[in-house]
Amino acid sequence: MITVKTMKRWFTSITAVAFILAVIFNWSLLVSSKKPSDVERAFVSDKAQHLADTGDEKLQATTKLAEEKNSVVGVTNLHEALEKIQELEKRLRDIEFRIPKKYPEVEFLTYKDRKRILVTGGAGFVGSHLVDRLMMEGHEVIVVDNFFTGRRRNVEHWVGHENFELIHHDIVNPLYIEVDQIYHLASPASPPHYMYNPVKTIKTNTVGTINVFGLAKRVGARVLIASTSEVYGDPEVHPQTESYWGHVNPIGPRACYDESKRISETLAYSYGKQENVQVRVARIFNTYGPRMHINDGRVVSNFILQALTGQDITIYGSGKQTRSFQYVSDLVDGLIKLQNSNYSLPVNLGNPDEHTIEEFASIIHEMVGGKSMIINKDAMEDDPQRRKPDITRATNMLGWQPLVPLQKGIKKTVTFFRRELMRSRHSERNLHNPVDSRNANSIHNGEDYNDL
């Protein structure tokens, strides 16, 4: 028996197929025997991949066809083709809107085991990976983000899912919701981003953190705060253990972040003592991976972008300073383990695999290839000279240790940035120039972040 619902589905599928045929037809009008450039080919294949990711079965089959066709034909007038694509994309969005969205298969948790979890900064680099894991585990996840460095695109794949909610909200303003657990990640983390508006960074990590603890106190939620290795400043103890009090310049350019994160920790333990809020404190060391903002400005994204675009790889200072880099999935494991543990003192989460920045530049250069030169520029003021986590506590208390080797993590990150570059080259905002981290005004993400 053919129901109205079945007819509606047929209609949607037929419209989708007709639309894709129109795409192919339009493309065929724009092509000649000339071969497309790598950028053009990648762009078209990116679009087709997007369709394949989001469409229904018929749509996927047809887009594969479009991808094959587009990968062998050439483009005579790229500008005209791009205009056409924009117009077609708009129509595609209308079609996609009508096709039920497919989500990754999430675990089913009973009411007893399913938690309502707030992730502040959940649309950011680390936050969005954490959200993926919590969603896959079957929890209800609420993301709060002001989109200064976070992007809707990072969590778009969950929008509309019954377990997911995205709230555009700046945590410097109070929030009234019901939750069981909170991961408080909201704060710019890259030096040029946190130095861009130091007062706002301080507000986020002080007033914002007070708002989070106020919420936790009202509803009885447990809070994990994302602290940082920067609380150790330019450390005089190596590797850094959690018992080390740090060496921070309170009036230097990094102080807005270092000191406000130190206050965040103080707030956590004060709310714990005075108001019985359950607290967890993760001191996060240098972390990298896909979904870092193309304008992030930290060393991993800068070096990869520089190598991919054939620009000079810029080492600030001598390059003898060290860092230890952890891949984002390892961090997410650690955060979840810590949140669900019985341990309430600060815990270092980082990979002890230490490299000088000079070595790191060579690793990236070798892995990406290309013609970039490695050059030295003036050092950053107050740049910590050595950094490596002692992770004995995380290993003993949480049974955690990082698993992803540097080469593997970097490979995945390079793949991500290749795609980001394609996207950026074809968007109105051409964002592919690496940020000069020593100049906070060189970030240009266009968001209004000036409210004080």
Ligand SMILES: O=c1ccn([C@@H]2O[C@H](COP(=O)(O)OP(=O)(O)O[C@H]3OC[C@@H](O)[C@H](O)[C@H]3O)[C@@H](O)[C@H]2O)c(=O)[nH]1
């Ligand atoms: O293009 C660049 C960028 C950075 N660097 C250097 O690379 C090193 C690492 O710099 P990053 O900007 O990646 O990160 P930092 O270690 O200074 O700060 C980070 O610390 C840990 C986290 O909490 C934060 O993500 C961030 O504050 C520094 O010595 C910096 O001077 C370069 O040599 N060239």
